Amino acid sequence: xxxxxxxARRFLRMFVLIAAIFGAILFLIDIVEQIRRFSDENxxxxxAAVLSLLNITASFYSILxxxxxxxxxxxxxxxxxxxxxxxxxxxxxSALRVLAAPAVTAALVGILSVAVLNPMVAGTSKRYDDxxxxxxxxxxxxxxxxxxxxxxxxxxxxxxxxxAETPGQVVIQASRASADATTLYDAxxxxxxxxxxxxxxxxxxxxxxxxxxxxxxxxxEWPLTQPNPEAMARTAAELTLPTDLTxxxxxxSFGKPExxxxxxxxxxIKGLERAGFSAQRHKVWFQMELARPxxxxxxxxxxxxxxxxxxxxxxxxxxxxAGFGCGxxxxxxxxxxxxxxxxxxxxxxxxxxxxxIVALFLALGALLRLEDG
Numbered sequence: 001x002x003x004x005x006x007x008a009r010r011f012l013r014m015f016v017l018i019a020a021i022f023g024a025i026l027f028l029i030d031i032v033e034q035i036r037r038f039s040d041e042n043x044x045x046x047x048a049a050v051l052s053l054l055n056i057t058a059s060f061y062s063i064l065x066x067x068x069x070x071x072x073x074x075x076x077x078x079x080x081x082x083x084x085x086x087x088x089x090x091x092x093x094s095a096l097r098v099l100a101a102p103a104v105t106a107a108l109v110g111i112l113s114v115a116v117l118n119p120m121v122a123g124t125s126k127r128y129d130d131x132x133x134x135x136x137x138x139x140x141x142x143x144x145x146x147x148x149x150x151x152x153x154x155x156x157x158x159x160x161x162x163x164a165e166t167p168g169q170v171v172i173q174a175s176r177a178s179a180d181a182t183t184l185y186d187a188x189x190x191x192x193x194x195x196x197x198x199x200x201x202x203x204x205x206x207x208x209x210x211x212x213x214x215x216x217x218x219x220x221e222w223p224l225t226q227p228n229p230e231a232m233a234r235t236a237a238e239l240t241l242p243t244d245l246t247x248x249x250x251x252x253s254f255g256k257p258e259x260x261x262x263x264x265x266x267x268x269i270k271g272l273e274r275a276g277f278s279a280q281r282h283k284v285w286f287q288m289e290l291a292r293p294x295x296x297x298x299x300x301x302x303x304x305x306x307x308x309x310x311x312x313x314x315x316x317x318x319x320x321x322a323g324f325g326c327g328x329x330x331x332x333x334x335x336x337x338x339x340x341x342x343x344x345x346x347x348x349x350x351x352x353x354x355x356x357i358v359a360l361f362l363a364l365g366a367l368l369r370l371e372d373g
Contacts (some may be wrong), residue, residue: 117259
């Protein structure tokens with residue numbers, strides 16, 4: 001037990017050191033990018049630093065598995081160079097017992113990252129997007145899904161006094177939408193003019209998105225600027241309302257599944273499905289997040305296959321490169337499984353759990369064959 005705790009502490013120390021190095025590199029690269037991107041906004045160095053801190057959390061979180069394989073390689077190399085690994089194996093400890101401590105530690109780090117870091121990434125990503133939208137001043141459209149409705153917002157050019165064009169806003173509420181996000185049912189359009197509040201309300205039985213416009217059918221319209229809007233209301237079989245939205249932009253407005261905290265993801269998936277949208281991407285991401293601790297344990301096992309031995313000379317460099325290469329291969333295999341899952345090629349559970357399970361079993365089999373066989 002004491003030996004396992006010692007190895008676990010060594011691994012955790014290596015992981016924290018590597019994470020700090022990667023975090024510093026990501027921060028320096030991103031702060032330069034933020035200064036370049038917002039050079040016309042005069043955000044200054046402090047503003048760029050804040051934006052970078054908000055932006056790098058998602059990148060940092062995504063490469064945690066690669067940090068884990070590097071920490072595993074560093075751990076076993078340090079144990080080998082100090083001959084501690086030889087002493088441990090000479091005491092009768094099997095390779096699997098030596099591997100258990102860092103693998104369990106990596107899994108616990110994975111659980112902590114999913115439980116704590118995942119919601120932090122979602123929050124910082126949203127704050128970064130909001131800050132960028134404020135600086136660009138063009139945040140034209142958003143979409144959200146409630147318990148019983150779909151809500152959208154879009155920009156709408158309006159003609160103000162003197163014929164000047166001013167940016168208006170349209171808030172759209174619908175009971176549900178088609179899977180491709182091109183048709184809304186039982187939709188209400190509230191049109192807002194700058195500094196005036198709501199000016200028109202339009203109810204439509206169906207709103208179909210065409211190129212550059214919403215095509216509304218079975219329409220009733222109220223002029224909200226009149227003293228008695230109901231008396232001035234009019235109905236029409238069809239009505240066209242300009243829009244700069246497209247089906248792709250509406251779907252993209254949901255944001256990446258990574259931008260939703262894992263604790264809220266099951267309810268969000270149910271809301272998407274009630275609204276008529278496909279929640280395939282979110283289901284795949286949810287399963288991948290649940291499998292993240294197992295993935296990090298598999299990364300440590302891959303590192304152990306190549307570096308849990310007494311090594312000297314050029315052979316050590318080749319084995320280190322091979323171990324890191326296998327970690328990168330697993331990382332990209334996981335991304336490939338995510339793409340296949342997003343496209344419906346494989347079930348979400350298979351996309352999330354198959355890569356780490358396969359990698360872990362292959363690593364354990366190779367370790368038993370090479371070290372204890």
